[in-house]
Amino acid sequence: MSNRPGGNPQLRPDRRLGHLLSIEGLPEHLLLEILNTAESFLQIGERAVKKTPTLRGRTVVNLFFENSTRTRTTFELAAKRLSADVLNINVATSSRSKGESLLDTIDNLMAMHVDGFVIRHQDAGASHLVARHVDQDAWVINAGDGRHAHPTQGLLDVFTIRSYKGPIENLKVAIVGDILHSRVARSQIHALATLGCPDIRVIAPKTLLPAQVEHLGVRVYHDLREGLYGVDVITMLRLQKERMEASLLPSFAEYFAEYGLSERSLDYADPAAIVLHPGPMNRGVEIDSAVADGPRAVILPQVTHGLAIRMAVLSQLAGAREPQQTGNPS
Amino acid sequence: MSNRPGGNPQLRPDRRLGHLLSIEGLPEHLLLEILNTAESFLQIGERAVKKTPTLRGRTVVNLFFENSTRTRTTFELAAKRLSADVLNINVATSSRSKGESLLDTIDNLMAMHVDGFVIRHQDAGASHLVARHVDQDAWVINAGDGRHAHPTQGLLDVFTIRSYKGPIENLKVAIVGDILHSRVARSQIHALATLGCPDIRVIAPKTLLPAQVEHLGVRVYHDLREGLYGVDVITMLRLQKERMEASLLPSFAEYFAEYGLSERSLDYADPAAIVLHPGPMNRGVEIDSAVADGPRAVILPQVTHGLAIRMAVLSQLAGAREPQQTGNPS
Amino acid sequence: MSNRPGGNPQLRPDRRLGHLLSIEGLPEHLLLEILNTAESFLQIGERAVKKTPTLRGRTVVNLFFENSTRTRTTFELAAKRLSADVLNINVATSSRSKGESLLDTIDNLMAMHVDGFVIRHQDAGASHLVARHVDQDAWVINAGDGRHAHPTQGLLDVFTIRSYKGPIENLKVAIVGDILHSRVARSQIHALATLGCPDIRVIAPKTLLPAQVEHLGVRVYHDLREGLYGVDVITMLRLQKERMEASLLPSFAEYFAEYGLSERSLDYADPAAIVLHPGPMNRGVEIDSAVADGPRAVILPQVTHGLAIRMAVLSQLAGAREPQQTGNPS
Numbered sequence: 001m002s003n004r005p006g007g008n009p010q011l012r013p014d015r016r017l018g019h020l021l022s023i024e025g026l027p028e029h030l031l032l033e034i035l036n037t038a039e040s041f042l043q044i045g046e047r048a049v050k051k052t053p054t055l056r057g058r059t060v061v062n063l064f065f066e067n068s069t070r071t072r073t074t075f076e077l078a079a080k081r082l083s084a085d086v087l088n089i090n091v092a093t094s095s096r097s098k099g100e101s102l103l104d105t106i107d108n109l110m111a112m113h114v115d116g117f118v119i120r121h122q123d124a125g126a127s128h129l130v131a132r133h134v135d136q137d138a139w140v141i142n143a144g145d146g147r148h149a150h151p152t153q154g155l156l157d158v159f160t161i162r163s164y165k166g167p168i169e170n171l172k173v174a175i176v177g178d179i180l181h182s183r184v185a186r187s188q189i190h191a192l193a194t195l196g197c198p199d200i201r202v203i204a205p206k207t208l209l210p211a212q213v214e215h216l217g218v219r220v221y222h223d224l225r226e227g228l229y230g231v232d233v234i235t236m237l238r239l240q241k242e243r244m245e246a247s248l249l250p251s252f253a254e255y256f257a258e259y260g261l262s263e264r265s266l267d268y269a270d271p272a273a274i275v276l277h278p279g280p281m282n283r284g285v286e287i288d289s290a291v292a293d294g295p296r297a298v299i300l301p302q303v304t305h306g307l308a309i310r311m312a313v314l315s316q317l318a319g320a321r322e323p324q325q326t327g328n329p330s
Numbered sequence: 331m332s333n334r335p336g337g338n339p340q341l342r343p344d345r346r347l348g349h350l351l352s353i354e355g356l357p358e359h360l361l362l363e364i365l366n367t368a369e370s371f372l373q374i375g376e377r378a379v380k381k382t383p384t385l386r387g388r389t390v391v392n393l394f395f396e397n398s399t400r401t402r403t404t405f406e407l408a409a410k411r412l413s414a415d416v417l418n419i420n421v422a423t424s425s426r427s428k429g430e431s432l433l434d435t436i437d438n439l440m441a442m443h444v445d446g447f448v449i450r451h452q453d454a455g456a457s458h459l460v461a462r463h464v465d466q467d468a469w470v471i472n473a474g475d476g477r478h479a480h481p482t483q484g485l486l487d488v489f490t491i492r493s494y495k496g497p498i499e500n501l502k503v504a505i506v507g508d509i510l511h512s513r514v515a516r517s518q519i520h521a522l523a524t525l526g527c528p529d530i531r532v533i534a535p536k537t538l539l540p541a542q543v544e545h546l547g548v549r550v551y552h553d554l555r556e557g558l559y560g561v562d563v564i565t566m567l568r569l570q571k572e573r574m575e576a577s578l579l580p581s582f583a584e585y586f587a588e589y590g591l592s593e594r595s596l597d598y599a600d601p602a603a604i605v606l607h608p609g610p611m612n613r614g615v616e617i618d619s620a621v622a623d624g625p626r627a628v629i630l631p632q633v634t635h636g637l638a639i640r641m642a643v644l645s646q647l648a649g650a651r652e653p654q655q656t657g658n659p660s
Numbered sequence: 661m662s663n664r665p666g667g668n669p670q671l672r673p674d675r676r677l678g679h680l681l682s683i684e685g686l687p688e689h690l691l692l693e694i695l696n697t698a699e700s701f702l703q704i705g706e707r708a709v710k711k712t713p714t715l716r717g718r719t720v721v722n723l724f725f726e727n728s729t730r731t732r733t734t735f736e737l738a739a740k741r742l743s744a745d746v747l748n749i750n751v752a753t754s755s756r757s758k759g760e761s762l763l764d765t766i767d768n769l770m771a772m773h774v775d776g777f778v779i780r781h782q783d784a785g786a787s788h789l790v791a792r793h794v795d796q797d798a799w800v801i802n803a804g805d806g807r808h809a810h811p812t813q814g815l816l817d818v819f820t821i822r823s824y825k826g827p828i829e830n831l832k833v834a835i836v837g838d839i840l841h842s843r844v845a846r847s848q849i850h851a852l853a854t855l856g857c858p859d860i861r862v863i864a865p866k867t868l869l870p871a872q873v874e875h876l877g878v879r880v881y882h883d884l885r886e887g888l889y890g891v892d893v894i895t896m897l898r899l900q901k902e903r904m905e906a907s908l909l910p911s912f913a914e915y916f917a918e919y920g921l922s923e924r925s926l927d928y929a930d931p932a933a934i935v936l937h938p939g940p941m942n943r944g945v946e947i948d949s950a951v952a953d954g955p956r957a958v959i960l961p962q963v964t965h966g967l968a969i970r971m972a973v974l975s976q977l978a979g980a981r982e983p984q985q986t987g988n989p990s
Binding site: 386387388389415417419421430431434437438439440441442443 | 707729734736737740741939941963
Binding site for chain 1: 716717718719745747749750751760761764767768769770771772773
């Protein structure tokens with residue numbers, strides 16, 4: 001919107017968080033604010049009564065144009081633990097099949113005074129489109145749009161890295177696998193860069209790298225062991241079966257031999273290195289079960305952190321509204 | 331039931347609302363009571379905490395034998411904002427596929443002490459059947475049954491008309507499109523007639539009109555501009571693609587040329603006329619985007635009003651019970 | 661787990677209920693405790709406000725690997741009436757299709773601090789597998805696993821029998837139909853045996869009986885009337901259409917003639933006999949409508965009792981945690 005500072009669609013006029021669309025363009029202080037808020041939400045999960053009234057009476061819509069039970073579940077649970085009312089709309093099976101446009105769907109939900117939208121869509125930019133369209137009172141979280149971004153994933157990744165390895169600016173981080181099709185990789189790279197990570201590496205076969213990937217500020221490796229050498233953090237990306245079918249890769253077995261993370265290849269990393277994976281894992285394809293279930297894996301803590309991150313983002317977006325509600329600048 | 335006055339299945343023995351099955355047969359005072367109650371629910375949507383405890387501890391089942399995310403969503407949200415527990419049952423994917431009958435399904439839910447049923451069904455009369463079957467404590471809302479009725483739609487239509495144009499008894503109203511297959515048209519016509527609308531027009535090709543439609547108290551036009559002449563309210567009906575396939579119509583383009591609402595044809599109506607559409611719209615088929623997004627369209631307010639109407643109906647049906655609960659006549 | 665007494669996976673170290681996986685191996689005092697707790701939950705369904713705060717702030721996941729709207733609905737409603745947050749995950753349409761294993765799915769949900777899992781799975785033993793895997797704080801309810809067990813069904817059956825016919829140790833009970841494929845039969849037989857039922861009969865064609873069924877402590881009949889002679893309780897099992905297709909049976913009509921319960925065959929039972937059915941019924945296949953809707957059927961009370969049983973089990977599993985939470989033995 002024209003009144004967003006510098007045209008940044010994620011910021012409100014008072015420079016607080018207005019939408020969460022991508023890590024790219026998210027100022028460091030807002031990113032840190034989310035991480036710090038998430039710390040305080042972590043402990044709610046430990047209680048018997050895992051609930052706060054933060055979003056009581058607010059309506060959050062999970063609008064999913066792609067199936068993703070896992071992501072939908074974490075957002076649904078985050079919103080419910082904040083006491084929001086949650087509507088799950090799986091648009092694959094809904095009125096879109098009757099030909100309604102995305103923005104007509106949004107307009108309808110806005111007319112019901114929905115407070116926030118959590119959107120997953122196969123097209124890059126879908127949630128930006130919605131964010132430009134909604135009223136100033138409503139907010140949008142991008143829960144994954146095409147190959148573009150998945151910002152809560154990037155946030156939970158750096159949250160996890162920071163909590164295990166300390167300040168990001170001292171770390172060497174490698175991301176391994178299908179960088180080309182991965183919104184997870186893209187979001188993590190931006191988050192790491194924002195927090196000053198001095199050494200970000202991507203490790204992948206040429207067919208799974210975007211053109212001019214170096215422009216993201218990363219170093220490119222085609223050899224796994226060379227790329228892992230001395231790193232503190234390894235993120236293994238999920239390999240979609242479709243890549244194989246599209247002949248971008250020879251076979252699962254050959255992929256695993258070259259780019260799969262086994263205990264042997266893990267030896268090339270720093271002895272205290274941690275291993276991340278966004279899930280769901282293909283055991284034996286991109287990661288060996290011995291590593292996935294081993295002492296260096298922080299894959300399940302990522303899930304726990306992901307819930308806290310989503311609660312933090314939801315509460316910041318909802319809270320950012322309150323003092324504004326009666327006197328919105330326009 | 332035998333103890334319903336005059337056999338009217340929607341009335342309780344004390345003449346209050348017992349079920350909402352169709353506008354036909356709904357006495358004017360009850361219709362007005364719903365509209366007036368809806369006024370008070372409108373403002374809840376404006377608050378930060380969009381929630382009242384009216385239905386706390388009550389269980390509402392959305393029992394949908396036809397997919398309709400939009401209608402299901404409004405009822406789900408209405409019930410949640412009234413603090414009810416909501417169960418969504420999509421019967422296409424449920425035990426009906428195991429061969430259980432509609433009434434066995436209802437009996438089962440009744441045995442779980444469900445308070446109310448919101449039913450959408452492909453067969454006309456399905457919710458009447460259920461209403462005759464349930465215990466006196468339970469209530470039924472018809473959320474669309476075949477071509478027969480969609481009473482909350484009729485109510486939100488007259489609510490919207492009244493709030494923009496004042497008393498219905500002074501208005502000329504045109505309904506345009508597929509009258510034959512439309513429960514929306516039928517419900518709106520009955521609502522307008524109940525409130526004393528002196529001039530109701532239907533505008534449609536002969537293939538999309540029911541036999542003896544004049545018996546509903548409407549005037550029939552086959553020419554759009556002639557029919558729109560001087561009207562205060564225009565309701566455009568959604569054109570189902572299936573009509574085309576069934577050869578009831580030549581093509582979308584020809585349909586739009588003859589019966590689609592463009593700014594030019596809108597000129598024939600009163601300059602202050604408003605445009606309604608039940609949604610979802612087929613832009614460029616029955617309505618031009620310039621009209622749909624223009625200043626005369628009240629299509630999104632219809633959605634807002636629809637939520638308030640559904641909250642009003644739910645609360646009346648639930649409230650009607652309370653003083654009766656210990657001494658039901660039988 | 662190794663610290664479960666006698667290796668019984670359903671018991672906690674203090675011998676209270678830790679999981680509900682099968683009636684087999686459930687000690688009589690725990691079974692009775694569930695029945696008695698259910699009595700107190702029965703009346704909640706009668707109230708206007710059908711809700712208690714017992715599970716407030718707890719998260720219950722309905723993890724269904726088989727479609728069953730009916731069972732999912734009863735567990736969802738039971739959890740909601742106890743004020744829990746409920747997540748419905750239908751795994752047929754979720755990330756399992758992305759190849760994630762059952763235990764990875766469970767680990768993920770555990771990482772979100774889910775309190776309890778209600779699991780339906782096509783494979784016998786699935787919920788045992790999960791119960792062995794989860795943290796000591798979490799609990800598992802088996803909502804049906806293959807042909808193995810459906811313990812809440814067995815509990816609601818004996819609850820219903822007890823409330824209509826008094827002490828189980830005085831009763832003759834017949835179970836009729838597809839014993840071979842029925843987890844319902846198996847669970848009811850174990851529940852009856854635990855409560856000292858002296859005369860349990862199964863009545864079925866040879867093709868629908870498991871090998872060595874007598875080892876369950878039942879008497880086998882192939883003739884319906886002979887088997888029904890003098891019984892106090894009759895449980896009719898649902899006949900799956902698939903059995904017909906698999907040529908285990910000649911035709912529905914012939915099955916009904918031999919094993920369907922009509923008023924005439926009912927005459928062979930005790931005049932005060934009651935008729936149970938787990939639902940959904942195939943009217944005219946295993947049970948005649950005159951019987952299903954007749955005065956001896958307690959099929960709908962079974963549903964009411966099933967909800968109370970599920971509330972009782974949920975509250976016992978949740979409650980069993982509280983005093984333990986700070987000092988778990990390990």
